[in-house]
Amino acid sequence: MPENTEYKRLWWHSRRGMLxxxxxxxxxxxxxxxxxxxxxxxxxxxxxxxxDTDMFEWFMQRSRPEDPDLQRIVDMIINRVQPD
Incomplete structure (x- = not known):
């Protein structure tokens, strides 16, 4: 049950209000x-x-996160929708 609650929390936090x-x-x-x-x-x-504004810039590939951990997850998300 706690895993499901955590997933729901993440799902709601993934909804940013910016399409x-x-x-x-x-x-x-x-x-x-x-x-x-x-x-x-x-x-x-x-x-x-x-x-949100930072994430938008990263996903539109206008800038990159300074944090390598953030860059890794941003790359994973981008590569999912734009495979090489």
């Missing part, structure tokens, strides 16, 4: 998050604490 972020984060949390290793799950949770 460009919602279409990336909600499917990611629904389809990928549960299968991630614990380190990457922690990175995703860290990402959710960031400002």
């Amino acid at each position: 460009e972020l919602d279409v990336l984060l909600v499917p990611f949390v629904e389809e990928v998050y549960r299968d991630l290793p614990a380190d990457d799950q922690a990175r995703y949770e860290k990402l959710l604490s960031c400002e």
